[in-house]
Amino acid sequence: MTISPPRIALLPDSADSRLLTDLTSHANDLSEAANALKGAFSLGEGSELWEPLTSHAVTAYIRPFITSNVQARLDQMSEIPPVPLELLSVHDTIRKYRNTAVAHSQSELVMPLPLAILNDEGQGRDVVGITLTHPMPLAFAEHFAALIAAMENIVDQATEPVLERLRSWLRTETPETIQSWRQPKVAFSEDADFSATRRRKRDPHFMFYAHIEPLSEGENSLEVG
Template sequence: MPLTSHAVTAYIRPFIDSNVRNRLDKMSVIPAIPASFQPVHKVIRNYRNTTIAHSQSTLVMPLPVAILDDRGKGVDVMGVSVTHQMPLALAEHFSDLIRTVEDIVEEATQPVLDRLRTWLNAQDPAAIGSWQLPVINEARDADFTSAHRRKRTPQFTMYWRDWEQERM
């Protein structure tokens, strides 16, 4: 389930609105998904919205479970979610869709890569050495927050477990 969820989320991400990038299906340089793959694309998009992202489909069933003792008396309660994986036949079609979209994007971006490579080849080593490097931050696990928004300057934060603090 985690691999399926990640694949669905990663695939659909370029097709939904974002604050940091344009939608793939709205870019004029990217051809449309072939008609033969449109039904699979639609199913995957709906699966992401109703099952992976929001758990609103009949493929997910949260249940309260009563724990009983030997006499049948209720002693505890816990929550359980029953989920159904993406069927194998759909997963195989999804895999084909991913390969097709990768090929479409690769072909559409090839001219840009060629121009960038030509431009890069013409750059002076001193100029390249003066380019701003990505910022790598580090912080303790206890300082983790998901509230940070990506900035224009590439930044990445690595979180570390503070073993010394845990021993205290």
């Protein structure tokens, strides 16, 4: 029986392959932000999921602009132009909103209060704690969506010449050379052991968690669900 070679291969380390990795990571974060905001729009501003979805969109959008141990910041890459001037104020507002209201509870958009509940005579009857919050308004969310779309377009445009250079180089490589390239590492573990403590490195390593059913008597395989 003839065994066919694998139909995909991991590109070896180079300046362009690292650049493609970083741009792909940034594109994924921006796509995650766009999808979260799309979900918020579909449910409406009055939905109880409006705030968590818009907040997640903010978190995902800002990831490319934060210093990381594994990738270059999007706004510090020479291939990426600045945020469009007409959307710069939206970008700055999102960055501050993430820092004061989403990642940390320091904004005046959130007001926790210790309240006394009084009876009709004005005497104290009970004490409660309540929190007033102001989610992202729909009108601003629409500007935010335009910002995400603009940044996605910028990343797509910056990625295309990198892909073309790598495609041209790939055509010069022999099958024997390609077969010698490293493969990404994938490890499997029980979903009960789920953890996010291990940091991503340049050397590709992916951790897959799944529920593994125990073997019943007479079975000879594991079923992963």
